[in-house]
Amino acid sequence: MKVEERPPAPQPPAEVPPPRVDWAEQARRFGFQLLAPFASLVLAAILGVLVVLVVQRSWADVADVASAMWDYGLMNPSSLAFIFGRATPFIFAGLAVAIGFKAGLFNIGVEGQYAMGALTAAVVGSKLSGPTAVHLPLTILAGMAGGLAWALVPALLKVYRGAHEVISTIMMNYLANGVLLFLLSGALKDPDQVGSIAQQRTAPVDPSAQVGSMVGFFNSLGFSFRSSAPVTWFFLLALVAAVIYSLTVRRTRFGFELRVIGTNPRAAEPAGIRTNAMFMKAMLLSGAVAGLAGLQDVLGIDDFMKLDYVRGYGFIGIAIALLGRNSGLGIVAAALLFAYLDRASSGIGLSTDVPKEVTYILQGVIILTIVIAYELVRRYLARRQLRETHERA
């Protein structure tokens, strides 16, 4: 019998000098990456001016809009509170979409997932009571579970039936509307809501599951927010979530595997990554984070879930993930920008003759131009790198 040949003993790797980090090059690259969002903001501003000019035919209105966006949008003593409060759901929604993007999944279902999360949180928050230390975390987890459950169907369809998640998540959004209508006008409707102006909504959330305002905290730092300003401790939670997201994606095995199936799914399986299991996990995690987006409204502002809840976080989340390039910091920055546009929009509505919906156009233009701008920057950098490699050779 032939003796099996032994593999040669592994050689100690030759001394390789650690690659020198070229900080100037890194800074230049970062600068180029910033160029894209900057260019798209400038373009959006120019188009905004054009739209105002076309609609109103006067430069005075342009000046009015600009001063409303500056004075009311940013400089009013409470402006920042509104911006932080508004950014909170945007951050959660942006993170949810970004988790999907990282895995190469397009979760357009955030819209339905946060609605279901808000509903389950409202139910757990209103039907149970107990010490806040138990009840509040439980309610938040219930919200995440609601979002996760709504992401389960598209995840299963994707993994077991190969159905693309885009259509299935959108169908789940419409289905969420049906389920909400069914439950909020029936089984879950607040029995105290009777009469002609009855709202279709759940019973109020028990105080033990309500989240407090952050105004006191900010004012102790020297701000002078008005006491009713809608910023709650969920803002802090959103920032923490963004940090956890960044660390997970960059520093953990899970984050690495997520990026592998996102960038090259065919390389994942030979590398020992179970693609389907990862798709499943990514989709469910995305849904769970989406479940957090509606919670500030339910547990901090309205204290109940209603049929005409605030819609659109899911779609804004897509814009924010794109604008923020799926990075934790970028998503927070993009969410603050969109929250600011919202605030500025109210200002335009209050003090000018221009319809405040002009900011919708800004949002749309930003999304469209940002993807093109990023693509152009990417191509330019790739071409430059190719040239440098050629020169070195």
Add this chain to the structure above:
Amino acid sequence: MPEIVTQLIGIATIAAAVRAFVPLFLATLGALFNERSGVVNIGIDGMMIFGTWFGAWGALRFGAAAGLLVAVLAGTLVALIHAVATVTFRVDQIVSGVAINVLALGIPRFLSIVAYGQGTQSPAVLQLPKIDVPGLGEMSPLVPFTLLLGVAAWYVMNRTVFGLRLRSSGENPRAAESLGVRVVAVRYAGVLISGAFAGLAGAYLSVEFVGQYNEGMNQGRGFIALAALILGNWTVVGSALASLLFGWTQALTVYLEVSWINDAFIQSLPYIATLVVLALFFRRVRPPKAVGQAYEAGAPV
């Protein structure tokens, strides 16, 4: 006939199904053109929404027929944005489509405020004169016109040089180009045709189906059309049958009343049907091979 059978397949239900079929089939035909050329167009829903708005606006300003034309132009223009982004700049096709859908959430509202002084609806519009369809009653002349368009689409897709080039661009663009097909131009054509169909589909909804523009009236029909395309296996005849099926589920949301089934469930029927179709058929169909892949003309293989 028992009441339930009348509700399911009675004349009123079938007539409603045919009316609901029209926008779905038009949008599916549009999606057929862009997907067979190799470009995914998730933004078709947004293009339909622009069609609903511009259809009503055009009908108010210039009359119903001109309204339809204005909507076709608007849909084509929006599609041009998608074509420039995806074919020229080779941006991710789904990202660009979603961006168009987000535009379609905000811009029509802005336009409504500018044009009508309020954001969510237009005044009622004059419709095209109705025609009498034997057995089904009065219908919009767009119903037979849509069927004609279906026949024309079948002919163009399967019997013309342009159709062959379109299909080959979606199957194997590299091979197509080596045979002299200008893939970039063909894909532009596919996407623009798609926008034109989507615009007409939207205008049918606002001008002919409802008689005014309402915000959110499209109710995701663009996405249902994409599901119909899958169910129809990327063929014209299959698309027609699938659109009819989905149109029928939409008719049921109006005509089906069963005491033990909740209204909210019946309202959700089209969406549930779409999910079921995805679950059952997605593995058995054959999409165009190169659909969704950006193509760079003349790039090294």
